[in-house]
Amino acid sequence: MSEPKIFTKNYVMSDDVLVSTHGGTTAYLYDRNSSTQWITTGANSDATTVDLEVSFYENGVAQTRTIDTMFLLNHNLKEWTLYQWNGSSYVSVTSNNADSGANRVQALSSFSTTKVKLSMLKTQTINQEKAIGEFILGALTLDIGSDMASYDPKWREKSREIVLGDGSIHKVVTRAVSGRNNRYEARARFSYLTQAQRDNLKSIKETGAPFIWQPESVTLPQEVYYVHWANAWDDKYMASYKGAGYEV
Helix, strand or coil, rough: CCCEEEEHHHCCCCCCCEECCCCCCCCHHHHCCCCCCCCCCCCCCCCCEEEEEEEEEEECCCCCCEEEEEEEECEEEEEEEEECCCCCEEEEEECCCCCCCCEEEEEEEEEEEEEEEEEEEECCCCCCCEEEEEEEEEEEEEEECCCCCCCEEEEEEEEEEECCCCCCCCCCCCCCCCCCEEEEEEECCCCCCHHHHEEEEEEHHHCCCCEEEEEECCCCCCCCCCCCCCCCCCCCEEECCCCCEECC
C-alpha cells in the first residue's frame, strides 16, 4: 500500500459547459466510470488537433476553480497540452508529446481559472480517434502523510428479489448512473497518527462534503473514487512501545 490522498470533488462535471471541436459524448468524461470513453468523431489523424473546452459552472453560476492536479484515465493520447484561461487568453499549464501510458496523474502548479482547454494532436497508436475515459481536475485537500494500517475495499451491489406470478424469483439489479452494477465502499484504518494528522482528517469528516479518495497514490495512482465519509467519527489515543498517536 502507499500513502492515501484526498482531493476536492472533480471540477469537470455535469453543471459545466463542455465543448468539443470533434464531437463525442462528453458526459463520459465525468461519469465516474473509466471504461466508458469520450471518443472523437472525424479526428482519426495525427495531423488533426482536437480542442476540448471546459467552462466551470455550478447551479448555473460561473465558477473560478483552483486546480493543482489532473487525472487522464483510460486515454490513448500521445501529444496533448492543457491550457488555462487567464482572463484574456489561454496559457499553457502542462504538456506531453510522448505520453505512452493509459493513465496520467499529473501534479500541477496551482492556478485559478474559469475555464480550461485540453488540446490533443497525436494518439499512441497512430491516426486513431482521440479517447479519454475520465477527465478529472481538482485540488489536493490532504496528503495524509501516513500509510493505512488496514484497507478493506468492497464492491456493493444494489439489488432486490421479486417473486413472480408463477412463484419463481427474479433478481433486479439497480445500476449506478455510470452504468456499473457495483459501488465502491471501503474501510480504512490509520494507526499512530499525529495530532495534526488526526485533526486534518476530522476536519474533512466534519465538512460533510464528498471528495475524491486516492487510497494508493504511489502503487495504483489511477485508482480514484468519489466518496462520502459515511460512518461516524471514531478515534482513540494509542501509546505503546511503537510510539504514541491516534487511531482513526
